[in-house]
Amino acid sequence: MEDFLNILIEEKLSSVTFVMDYLQVDFDGNGFTFYIWPVVTVENIEYKFGDSYYRDKLCSLIAQIVKSVSYVDNKEIVIHFDNENKLFLSLDPNNPDIIVEIATFKDANKNWYVFQ
Numbered sequence: 001m002e003d004f005l006n007i008l009i010e011e012k013l014s015s016v017t018f019v020m021d022y023l024q025v026d027f028d029g030n031g032f033t034f035y036i037w038p039v040v041t042v043e044n045i046e047y048k049f050g051d052s053y054y055r056d057k058l059c060s061l062i063a064q065i066v067k068s069v070s071y072v073d074n075k076e077i078v079i080h081f082d083n084e085n086k087l088f089l090s091l092d093p094n095n096p097d098i099i100v101e102i103a104t105f106k107d108a109n110k111n112w113y114v115f116q
Contacts, residue, residue, distance in 0.1 A: 005069040007107055008079065013061050023058075025087070027066060029108035036102050039088040061085060077103070077115070091115055 011027040023034040037049030042057040064081040071077050072091075079087040091102055103115040 004107075004113060005071055005077070005105070008066045008069050010065060012063055012065050013081070014063075016059050016062060018055065031106055033104045033106075034089060034102075035100075036089065039090075041084065041086045041088065044084060058087075061087070 007030055008027050011030060013025060014028050015024075015026040017024040017026075021035075023037060025032050025034070038058075040047045040054065040058045040061070042060055045057075047054045047057045061081060064085060066079055066081060068080045069077070070080070074091055076091055077087075077089045089103060101114050101116045105113045105115070
């Protein structure tokens with residue numbers, strides 16, 4: 001699975017879209033829809049949904065290049081940018097915020113993957 005996500009390496013975060021109760025992020029045509037809010041780390045400070053500046057810090061990642069992606073089944077996805085900035089998404093199936101799925105990923109070729 002991690003190989004699938006490696007298509008993000010060297011792509012830039014090109015957009016962040018806040019939709020009522022979920023988030024979409026696009027990497028030059030490859031994108032996630034997150035149904036659980038990711039944790040954002042910028043300049044070694046973590047920001048969680050609801051924190052002051054969460055949205056600002058998330059948007060500050062726009063135009064940054066993905067350096068690596070790590071994936072651990074049923075545990076996490078971490079998208080690493082420059083300067084140790086990152087997006088962290090918990091894939092814990094016991095998270096009480098999960099209704100049906102945690103996230104979906106669609107690549108530029110319209111291939112889909114669902115994280116449940």
